[in-house]
Amino acid sequence: xxxxxxxxxxxxxxxxxxxxxxxxxxxxxxxxxxxxxxxxxxxxxxxxxxxxxxxxxxxxxxxxxxxxxxxxxxxxxxxxxxxxxxxxxxxxxxxxxxxxxxxxxxxxxx
Amino acid sequence: xxxxxxxxxxxxxxxxxxxxxxxxxxxxxxxxxxxxxxxxxxxxxxxxxxxxxxxxxxxxxxxxxxxxxxxxxxxxxxxxxxxxxxxxxxxxxxxxxxxxxxxxxxxxxxxxxxxxxxxxx
Numbered sequence: 001x002x003x004x005x006x007x008x009x010x011x012x013x014x015x016x017x018x019x020x021x022x023x024x025x026x027x028x029x030x031x032x033x034x035x036x037x038x039x040x041x042x043x044x045x046x047x048x049x050x051x052x053x054x055x056x057x058x059x060x061x062x063x064x065x066x067x068x069x070x071x072x073x074x075x076x077x078x079x080x081x082x083x084x085x086x087x088x089x090x091x092x093x094x095x096x097x098x099x100x101x102x103x104x105x106x107x108x109x110x
Numbered sequence: 111x112x113x114x115x116x117x118x119x120x121x122x123x124x125x126x127x128x129x130x131x132x133x134x135x136x137x138x139x140x141x142x143x144x145x146x147x148x149x150x151x152x153x154x155x156x157x158x159x160x161x162x163x164x165x166x167x168x169x170x171x172x173x174x175x176x177x178x179x180x181x182x183x184x185x186x187x188x189x190x191x192x193x194x195x196x197x198x199x200x201x202x203x204x205x206x207x208x209x210x211x212x213x214x215x216x217x218x219x220x221x222x223x224x225x226x227x228x229x230x231x
Contacts, residue, residue, distance in 0.1 A: 002154065035217045037155070044205060044221040045147075045155060056219065088155050092215050098169050099145075099217065104154040 003028060004089050004102035011108040017077040020105045022089030024070050028100055032092040034072040036065055039086045039104075048087070049074060081109045112136040112220040114206045119225030122196055130225055132189040132206030137220075140164070140184035143209030145218050146191045148202035148227075158204070159191065160214030169214045173199070193227075201229045 005023040012018040024030065036049035047056050049065035052072065064075045072091075076083055089102040118130040130146070146158040159170045159180040168180055179192040189206055203226050207218030 039155075044223055045218075046221070047210075047217070047219045050210065050217060050219070086154075090155075090157075090217065096172070098171055098214075099157045099160070101155045101157060 002103040003093060003096070003100040004091065006087075006089060006102035006105045008103065009106045009108065011110055012076075012079045013110050014079055014081065016079045017075060018079055018107065019076075020074045020087050020089075020107070022072045022074070022102050024072075024091060024100075026070060027095040028070075028091040028093040029067065029072055030070040031094060034065065034067050035090045036063075036074045037088045037090065039088065041085070045088065076107075079109055083107060084109050112208060114208060114220060114222030116204065116206045116222045116225035119204065119227045121228045121230065123231050124197060124229055126196055127192070127194045128196060128227060130191040130193070130204055130206075130227070132222060134187045134189065134206075134208070137208065139182075139187040141212060143212055143214050143216050144180075144182060144189045145207040145209060145214070146180060146189075147205045147207055147218065147221075148200075149205070149224070150199075150202040153202075156202070160209070161189070162214055163212040167214055196227075196229045198229050201227055203227075 037045040038048045039045045052067040053065045093100045145160040203224040205224045206222040208220040209216040210219045
């Protein structure tokens, strides 16, 4: 069981806006930044959001992140078929003294 | 262009050892922390270990503490993971990843394609 809790699946239709939640605790999300990774089928993860809401160069502004208290969320607007992937949240955990990942959310574009 | 190329994976019997390597290029290697992250087949991501730019700070996930050793050679732009006493639950695709900054708290921003470790008798 992952330290950070994500819904195992999410779905939406093209053009729709979807959000993926990530729930943690005071030792991780509550006191550290959150990052999000996208893993397309059969490929390595890609950094999608860092420092809660920052996009690396090249990441489209359809992707956005937010954090409040011990929870975070990833929003994807204007959903496209190529967004079908697994999405992982991640944060440093002060109690474990290491990074922790969420269990991942499989996004399906209907 | 950042490139990370892992090698050393393979089939190993339980209790045996294996050494993974990662060759890095396209960035100033000794400015950044490096990480190993693994993914069991059909499962999620699990961080394994991280090492600071100068090897001064090293951290491990609890499941591998005392069995795995991470190291780096800044002169050769390489990262290693020595794995001992391998267990069935260590079987996974092991990714080498570059940190965004110099310490293990700096999250991975670039990942290699991974090397597969299979643990079976």
